[in-house]
Amino acid sequence: MNNRFTTKTLAFAAAAGLAGSFAAASPGTASANADAYSFGYEINNRRVVPSSDFAAKVSVIGAAITYGQGGYDIPVTLRVEVGSGAYDLFGNASDASDGNLNDHSDARHLIMDETFVNGEDINLTATSWVSGNSGWERHLEVSTADNSAQVKVLRNGDAIPDIPAFDGQTSTEEFLGEYLDTATGTVDIADDQVIYLFELGNTDPSSSGADFQDLVVLITLGDSPEALEARDAADLALYD
Numbered sequence: 001m002n003n004r005f006t007t008k009t010l011a012f013a014a015a016a017g018l019a020g021s022f023a024a025a026s027p028g029t030a031s032a033n034a035d036a037y038s039f040g041y042e043i044n045n046r047r048v049v050p051s052s053d054f055a056a057k058v059s060v061i062g063a064a065i066t067y068g069q070g071g072y073d074i075p076v077t078l079r080v081e082v083g084s085g086a087y088d089l090f091g092n093a094s095d096a097s098d099g100n101l102n103d104h105s106d107a108r109h110l111i112m113d114e115t116f117v118n119g120e121d122i123n124l125t126a127t128s129w130v131s132g133n134s135g136w137e138r139h140l141e142v143s144t145a146d147n148s149a150q151v152k153v154l155r156n157g158d159a160i161p162d163i164p165a166f167d168g169q170t171s172t173e174e175f176l177g178e179y180l181d182t183a184t185g186t187v188d189i190a191d192d193q194v195i196y197l198f199e200l201g202n203t204d205p206s207s208s209g210a211d212f213q214d215l216v217v218l219i220t221l222g223d224s225p226e227a228l229e230a231r232d233a234a235d236l237a238l239y240d
């Protein structure tokens with residue numbers, strides 16, 4: 001289940017804190033559904049920084065990356081860090097086979113079973129792996145704490161990114177279908193949600209191979225795990 005690790009990630013958080021912070025977008029044109037929940041957070045250097053005690057739901061919306069055109073699907077793993085704790089929610093993130101998310105699965109959703117204290121923040125570290133002489137070897141590792149250009153952050157009301165997918169892969173827009181308002185061309189999520197798009201193949205974000213859907217993750221904040229569960233139940237009822 002939610003294996004807890006203590007890792008080296010404190011260094012990431014400390015380094016990231018040096019740069020400026022960005023206030024959360026105002027609700028603006030949020031949909032009625034988005035307005036139903038308000039839980040403060042801000043994106044500080046691509047980190048989610050909640051403004052009160054919080055719980056989190058992590059949704060892996062999709063993944064698509066191959067070893068070059070027509071090549072094999074390369075493994076992608078995800079580690080979630082909250083404060084000084086690290087959580088492998090979807091298999092062992094240090095094991096390319098056990099923790100692989102690039103498997104054409106439907107979206108995976110997991111509510112973390114803890115309430116975290118105000119002041120801690122959420123970082124995501126995504127890793128791509130390639131086959132090497134001694135098995136799977138780390139290719140690229142991208143952390144939201146590093147303020148890397150290989151991560152894009154989407155919040156409610158942001159413009160839908162227009163990035164063609166590499167080699168006929170599922171595009172960001174296709175992955176995010178239910179979280180987009182195509183009529184307005186904007187992201188349609190709640191104000192306490194944030195979407196991360198990872199590029200895990202290219203270190204040049206302007207490369208044609210940089211399609212920013214190598215891993216697509218949605219974070220939803222709430223007051224407690226129970227509140228997030230209740231919200232899921234309400235959403236299910238709403239869309240029956």
Ligand SMILES: [Ca+2]
Pocket residue numbers: 064065066166169211212213214
């Ligand atoms: Ca891709």
